[in-house]
Amino acid sequence: VCVFAVKVGFQGKEFAESFEVGLALAVGMTPQLLPAITSVVLAAGAKVMSRHQVIVKQLLAIENLGSMTVLCSDKTGTLTEGIIQLHDTLGIEGSPSERVQELAFYNAFFQTGFANPIDRAIRDSREFPTSDIEKLDEIPYDFIRKRLSVRIRRNGDSLLITKGALAHVLECCSTVETADGSLADLGPYREAIDSRFIELSNAGLRVLGLAIRNVDTPHLHKEDETGMTLVGFLVFADPPKADARETIEQLRDLGVGLKVITGDNRAVAESISKRVGIMSPVIVTGTDLRQLSDEALFQRAREADIFAEVEPNQKEQIILALKKGGQIVGYLGDGINDASALHAADVGISVSSAVDVAREAAQVVLLKQDLGILVQGVREGRKTLANTLKYVFFAIAANFGYMFSLAVASVFMPFEPLLAHQILLVNLLADFPAMSLATDSVDPEQIHRPRRWDVGYVVRFMMSFGFASSIFDFMTFGAIYYIFGGDKPELFQTGWFVESTLAGLMILMVIRTQRPFLLSKPGALFLFAVLSITLITIWIPYSPFSEKLGFVTPPPMLMVIALGVTFLYGVGMEIVKALFYRYLAHR
Missing domain, CATH: 1.20.1110.10 (Calcium-transporting ATPase, transmembrane domain)
Known part of the structure; x- marks a missing residue:
């Protein structure tokens, strides 16, 4: 416009010629190919990434993947093999218990909530006959109670079987079942129970509690989960991946920090993390997070390596705190409780085996739940951004x-x-x-x-x-x-x-x-x-x-x-x- 005005107004040049030159200059100064270049570069990047088993649902996510500075992920399937196995079933005194395994099987077999690897591992470990068992009712698992209850009828008795996070199952219990089948007050056994839990957790094993109670009420309610008897422990193993340590080092070399966000207790999370090379980790629990102000959460989110015993809504809080600190945050999740975190992250990442809601919320889908694949995706994302x-x-x-x-x-x-x-x-x-x-x-x-x-x-x-x-x-x-x-x-x-x-x-x-x-x-x-x-x-x-x-x-x-x-x-x-x-x- 300035060139056109000077040429016509001050130099007396012809209007048409001056207008053409001014318009050509305006066109030349405009990066008119930027949309086309961006689309071609992103499409080429997505094609290359697909060869590495990384499917990009939204092309712009490639740039965010390349810019990512922090990856938040659960440990299951990323740091560990993701194949959870029932390692042991123990009575209160710590000896193997077939009764605990049988009761756990009925709980897992008859529950009709969402499919999960814990129940699958219980069912796969050993089958028990169910022809003489009648399911009466159930209270599905939720992320607040952290337990699942099923009511069955066997031999004329109505039995409530509850399994879940040990601390949350203990909240429902007042007695324990000893090795000879007799009942005893929980109090004298509490210290031994806690010691066994810590010992198993420090070995990287996940421990659930199993409790029972005879219930005769016509309808089952959450309030019925009280006055129960602790029968024993379910011990699960999910060993670290052989290449997890190397993959984490590759992410670090690329300038991407890894933060583990898990619902497991801090001892299990710390044990697994140390075995994959996250030494002397800073650990923050869900209980700690609830006590923090927004400003304190921002500081702790930056410092922490592991967030343990975390509730689903806290995952989103952690991600938002990291973003507030200027980080470009990726989140890798595959469960129902990961949807809000996937939406909150700069780049949401899921796996092909994830639940539908997680895959729909994600921008990038891995055909295999493996951080090694994601490392290659980060590299391709950076190539794409560099060429843009x-x-x-x-x-x-x-x-x-x-x-x-x-x-x-x-x-x-x-x-x-x-x-x-x-x-x-x-x-x-x-x-x-x-x-x-x-x-x-x-x-x-x-x-x-x-x-x-x-x-x-x-x-x-x-x-x-x-x-x-x-x-x-x-x-x-x-x-x-x-x-x-x-x-x-x-x-x-x-x-x-x-x-x-x-x-x-x-x-x-x-x-x-x-x-x-x-x-x-x-x-x-x-x-x-x-x-x-x-x-x-x-x-x-x-x-x-x-x-x-x-x-x-x-x-x-x-x-x-x-x-x-x-x-x-x-x-x-x-x-x-x-x-x-x-x-x-x-x-």
């Missing part, structure tokens, strides 16, 4: 500097440095190699650390490279104008077209890497596009349709100047790049 940023930097550096130079020259020169259709031709030729950035290779150091959109960084980049680019443009203006005279606009436009197009290709080569560009291997398609457009640019002034484009056949000296300035431009941009990444990039 390459185009952004090219658009703001090359286009801004080039169009700024043209705008200034259009105001002060006696003729147009480039006609409107020539400006658009330069822009069109630059688009082909820019599109090929979707499949460009990425230097390893650009994958090593998380990257994110930073407006301040982009502005500093634009100012540094844009104005440096304009300086070389003005040098080219001067060289062509004074060597070949200012009375040959077609010759000037020809030389400026060649130099500006080649300079655009040069800066694309320079800014695609933080290394000296000769030390970074470009992608094959990108290199082919750059070389092809270089040859086409040099050929156009000599082509049969050169005159129709407003060009003339240039003398050899003009081409030497154009190529020489392009070379100096590349050297100059390398110097600017080195100074930028040393002094300005990390402000």
